[in-house]
Amino acid sequence: VAEFSFTDEQAQLRSAVRKFCADNCGEEAARRLMESDPSFDRTVWGRLGAELGVLGLSVPEDDGGAGGTLVDQAIAVEELGAALACGPLFGTAFLAIPALVAASAGPVRTELLPNLVEGRRTAAFAVADRAGAFDPAALPVTASDSGALTGAVERVVDGGAADDLLVAATGPDGVALYAVDAAGPGVERNSLATLDLTRPQASIRFTDAPARPLAGPDEADRVITHAFQVGSALLAVEQVGAAQHLLDLAVGYAKTRMQFGRPIGSFQALKHKLADMLVDIEHARSSAYHAVWALTDGSDDPALAASIAQAVSSAAFTRIARDTIQVLGGIGFTWEHQAHLYFKRASTDAALLGSAEQHRSRVAELVLDNASADRAPWVATGAPA
Amino acid sequence: MCTVADSDRVAELARQVVAEHDPRNVPIPDYLGACYDAGLSWVHFPEGQGGLGVSRGLQAVADRILQGAGGPVPLGLNPMGYGMAAPTIREHAQDDDLKRSWLRPLATTEDLWCQLFSEPGAGSDLAGLATSAVRDGDDWVINGQKVWTSLAHRARWGLLLARTNPDLPKHKGLTYFVIDMHGPGVETRPLRQLTGQAEFNEVYFTDARIPDAHRLGAIGNGWGVAMTTLMNERSALGGSGSRRGAGTISDAVSLWAARPDLHTPVLRDRLTQLWLRSEAQRLTSERSRAAAGVGGPGPEASIGKMVGAELNQHIYEWCMDLLGAEGILYHGYAKKMDPDSEGDWRGPIQQRFLRSRANTIEGGTSEVMRNILGERVLGLPGDLRADTMAWKEIPRG
Numbered sequence: 001v002a003e004f005s006f007t008d009e010q011a012q013l014r015s016a017v018r019k020f021c022a023d024n025c026g027e028e029a030a031r032r033l034m035e036s037d038p039s040f041d042r043t044v045w046g047r048l049g050a051e052l053g054v055l056g057l058s059v060p061e062d063d064g065g066a067g068g069t070l071v072d073q074a075i076a077v078e079e080l081g082a083a084l085a086c087g088p089l090f091g092t093a094f095l096a097i098p099a100l101v102a103a104s105a106g107p108v109r110t111e112l113l114p115n116l117v118e119g120r121r122t123a124a125f126a127v128a129d130r131a132g133a134f135d136p137a138a139l140p141v142t143a144s145d146s147g148a149l150t151g152a153v154e155r156v157v158d159g160g161a162a163d164d165l166l167v168a169a170t171g172p173d174g175v176a177l178y179a180v181d182a183a184g185p186g187v188e189r190n191s192l193a194t195l196d197l198t199r200p201q202a203s204i205r206f207t208d209a210p211a212r213p214l215a216g217p218d219e220a221d222r223v224i225t226h227a228f229q230v231g232s233a234l235l236a237v238e239q240v241g242a243a244q245h246l247l248d249l250a251v252g253y254a255k256t257r258m259q260f261g262r263p264i265g266s267f268q269a270l271k272h273k274l275a276d277m278l279v280d281i282e283h284a285r286s287s288a289y290h291a292v293w294a295l296t297d298g299s300d301d302p303a304l305a306a307s308i309a310q311a312v313s314s315a316a317f318t319r320i321a322r323d324t325i326q327v328l329g330g331i332g333f334t335w336e337h338q339a340h341l342y343f344k345r346a347s348t349d350a351a352l353l354g355s356a357e358q359h360r361s362r363v364a365e366l367v368l369d370n371a372s373a374d375r376a377p378w379v380a381t382g383a384p385a
Numbered sequence: 386m387c388t389v390a391d392s393d394r395v396a397e398l399a400r401q402v403v404a405e406h407d408p409r410n411v412p413i414p415d416y417l418g419a420c421y422d423a424g425l426s427w428v429h430f431p432e433g434q435g436g437l438g439v440s441r442g443l444q445a446v447a448d449r450i451l452q453g454a455g456g457p458v459p460l461g462l463n464p465m466g467y468g469m470a471a472p473t474i475r476e477h478a479q480d481d482d483l484k485r486s487w488l489r490p491l492a493t494t495e496d497l498w499c500q501l502f503s504e505p506g507a508g509s510d511l512a513g514l515a516t517s518a519v520r521d522g523d524d525w526v527i528n529g530q531k532v533w534t535s536l537a538h539r540a541r542w543g544l545l546l547a548r549t550n551p552d553l554p555k556h557k558g559l560t561y562f563v564i565d566m567h568g569p570g571v572e573t574r575p576l577r578q579l580t581g582q583a584e585f586n587e588v589y590f591t592d593a594r595i596p597d598a599h600r601l602g603a604i605g606n607g608w609g610v611a612m613t614t615l616m617n618e619r620s621a622l623g624g625s626g627s628r629r630g631a632g633t634i635s636d637a638v639s640l641w642a643a644r645p646d647l648h649t650p651v652l653r654d655r656l657t658q659l660w661l662r663s664e665a666q667r668l669t670s671e672r673s674r675a676a677a678g679v680g681g682p683g684p685e686a687s688i689g690k691m692v693g694a695e696l697n698q699h700i701y702e703w704c705m706d707l708l709g710a711e712g713i714l715y716h717g718y719a720k721k722m723d724p725d726s727e728g729d730w731r732g733p734i735q736q737r738f739l740r741s742r743a744n745t746i747e748g749g750t751s752e753v754m755r756n757i758l759g760e761r762v763l764g765l766p767g768d769l770r771a772d773t774m775a776w777k778e779i780p781r782g
Binding site: 002003004005251254255262263265266267268271272274275276278279282283284285286287289290308311312360361363364367368371372373374375376377378379380381382383384385 | 635636641642643644656658660661664665666668669671672675676691692711712714716717719732733737755756758759760762763764766767768769
């Protein structure tokens, strides 16, 4: 399907996820879950996987998925982002499942994928990234000859409650990706208090932890890089969904909040701020879905498309979250109002898998450093024409 | 509907025109006349008026063949004619004979057109304009002044918005006309702009006359008719190339590549931000094209116009910052009295930098664009108005 063309089935998928979120996610659920341990509802997560089938939309049918495209997965993620859905989306759906799909067939892949897709188990991706890219030279975990892992990975999103951990480690033959049972021996997890209470993290220490190889040295780099690129695109789409929710909220408030005897949205100072937020969300949506399409049909360099999406969407969501609080005024600074939940998600999403600045830097490397001077424009020198 | 049969027919007709009138050998008006007679000037217009009554999306099929064979881009030769006058005439002229008599010479570019909307006292507040049209028998008598009129000195016809009833609220007292730019009482003077060029004109009307038959739309409905024209203008201004890195950003990127001696990390990051915004806007245009299919221009074109205008300014500001002391030289302000509408954009970086100041003013200021986005797209309430009384009682100055 041509880029940016959505099918009727995709529109139905969007409505179904939106309906599910209206019943099971949203502010009230988030407030309840962010105070609990684990900070998500295993029953709702299981229904997202088994009933709604939105955790593995782009997973082949033979592996227990829906056999759709990454565009389908993105649509579901956008809606879940709008509703601030709580659960290990980042660890499981953004990174672990794409890594497993990219890995060659094997018993570990066959065992793990269906359970993650069905929402029976969750996963975390214990691979430190360097601004959304994989750096095999800097791995903090080593694998012994017998495949036992030793080392520590800091700040693993969704790592505290995950059942399966995907861990990159340097072994005797090189860098490989391993699967570790989080409940097994030699795994020590320390939950960390996070700015965004709905997106938990843990530091994980491995001490001779039994591990099974998932992607060997011949393909680990490709598999992990692919997972980070898909994760970057899906994280960008989540930001688009959440930012749109905030823009709708801010616009609705500006239409009804009366000051000086008139709706505050009639003041140009606010109207123009909201117009700029609209431009930002439209740019973010275009960039995020472009990355999704690039990863679907290979129509663009996935590294460049993912960095464009991350740079644009992270900047857009943080700006929109910031400005939404400003439009709301005092109420927007209270714990009671939902704005801060999204603002904290915005700060978190912007930092995960590389900041806007880091991705901008990568875009510069890709498009500026080898640019051609062939069509350089004329510069006047002071000599009369 | 856009059918395969229609598409084949358009392509076949275009190939026939090219075969019978090789654009490399026949004069441009003859070639464009042949296009008009074949119904290929604007394929969605009715037959006999330069169209075929088929889907607007098929124009691209015709243009690919007609321009691919070496034919001109008519929008560049008669921009107000093709971009604004033709759709307005088609929708609002009083009868088919009149439509045909205007459209064919417009299409051939023998008759150029101009747009007479803005006035010294009515820019963003276009509906407040003061040029008057007073009925006198079968004619209207026009008095007043227009400004920022491209091509007025070469145009045969002008699209004129004038006040026919000062006793009504401002939007309701306007009527839309076509005026003969060669008629008595019409005086055109070039208007020199800050680049030194004279790309635009001032036009003065002193008892100029227009037959009532040259009125477009009903008396008092000028504002509604003008909206047809303006939406087409903003759509034309907001449209951008679909190739990554094309457009204004290519000036900055190739200048960056050409001048490694001037590189700094700060300039590199600023350029990357500009590149990203250009790319995000390009992708947004692609996405709205995919969503709109074959429809006409909508309010999302206002995003493209606004972003494109501000990007142009920021990109040339960046170029000047890169050049530093070299940038404050010029090639002279030689006055050109035969305006070339694209002269500034073909000039050196410094001239483009100066010209870009107009981008956020012409065709709707960025402030008005943000009002449109806020009110028409987001549905925010309008500002409190101080101009709802009869036009003649509105404070002016």
